[in-house]
Amino acid sequence: MDPLIAIDNISKVYAMRGGDVHALRQVSLTIEEAEFMSIVGKSGSGKSTLLYLLGLLTSPTSGEYRIRGRQAHGLSDFERSQVRGKEIGFIFQSFHLVPQIKVLENVLLSARYAPETSSTDTRKRALELVDRVGLSHRIDHRPTELSNGEMQRVAIARALLTDPSLILADEPTGNLDEENGDEVYNLLKSLNEEGKTIIIVTHDAQLAARTDRCIRLKDGEVVNGST
Numbered sequence: 001m002d003p004l005i006a007i008d009n010i011s012k013v014y015a016m017r018g019g020d021v022h023a024l025r026q027v028s029l030t031i032e033e034a035e036f037m038s039i040v041g042k043s044g045s046g047k048s049t050l051l052y053l054l055g056l057l058t059s060p061t062s063g064e065y066r067i068r069g070r071q072a073h074g075l076s077d078f079e080r081s082q083v084r085g086k087e088i089g090f091i092f093q094s095f096h097l098v099p100q101i102k103v104l105e106n107v108l109l110s111a112r113y114a115p116e117t118s119s120t121d122t123r124k125r126a127l128e129l130v131d132r133v134g135l136s137h138r139i140d141h142r143p144t145e146l147s148n149g150e151m152q153r154v155a156i157a158r159a160l161l162t163d164p165s166l167i168l169a170d171e172p173t174g175n176l177d178e179e180n181g182d183e184v185y186n187l188l189k190s191l192n193e194e195g196k197t198i199i200i201v202t203h204d205a206q207l208a209a210r211t212d213r214c215i216r217l218k219d220g221e222v223v224n225g226s227t
């Protein structure tokens with residue numbers, strides 16, 4: 001069977017006035033369904049670039065990307081956003097919630113990208129997810145009326161709405177204290193146990209050690225970890 005994602009000799013170069021920035025250099029990586037992995041490395045080593053590439057948010061300068069055996073090269077923007085909407089959920093360090101709207105509406109935002117689900121079902125599912133992340137009592141709050149840990153749990157519920165098979169998290173515990181960080185880790189771990197593939201970019205060595213596989217980037221190259 002095809003792996004969930006296979007990238008082969010991927011490079012990403014940003015052409016800047018001061019010269020080219022090689023954010024990724026010839027990275028090859030295979031990610032199997034239901035993996036629980038982390039990506040570590042110094043600031044500027046290319047972690048976010050790699051994560052966004054895996055999530056089809058950016059395209060490589062060269063190299064091949066396949067998701068379930070399907071070449072991403074040649075997909076239209078619409079097809080890429082369809083694959084993203086179906087397969088991939090994102091979680092960010094700074095949560096990326098919309099401050100003016102309430103918890104439930106924030107969770108419902110990702111439904112826009114999977115319009116085929118009927119709205120009553122989607123709403124029911126959003127309520128279940130808010131409950132799952134332990135925030136039923138905060139449903140009428142706006143993000144500014146939540147703690148950081150609560151905001152990240154809303155973001156996780158939002159990422160789960162479309163039932164993606166792959167969750168990509170860019171420093172999901174970076175703005176959280178230890179207790180809230182643990183809670184986010186436990187949520188991601190339980191999602192993995194249900195069969196979801198989880199990839200976490202992190203600076204936290206302890207968090208990385210609690211994933212099944214860790215790869216390290218240095219100057220845009222994978223320097224250890226099995227690829």
Ligand SMILES: Nc1ncnc2c1ncn2[C@@H]1O[C@H](COP(=O)(O)OP(=O)(O)OP(=O)(O)O)[C@@H](O)[C@H]1O
Binds near residue numbers: 042046
């Ligand atoms: N849109 C962009 N345009 C130009 N250069 C970029 C762009 N995005 C990233 N870079 C450069 O590419 C390199 C890798 O950046 P990236 O954000 O992937 O690093 P990172 O490992 O996630 O760092 P951090 O830990 O600080 O988040 C850096 O040198 C950065 O300056």
Ligand SMILES: [Mg+2]
Binds near residue numbers: 047048049170
């Ligand atoms: Mg980053």
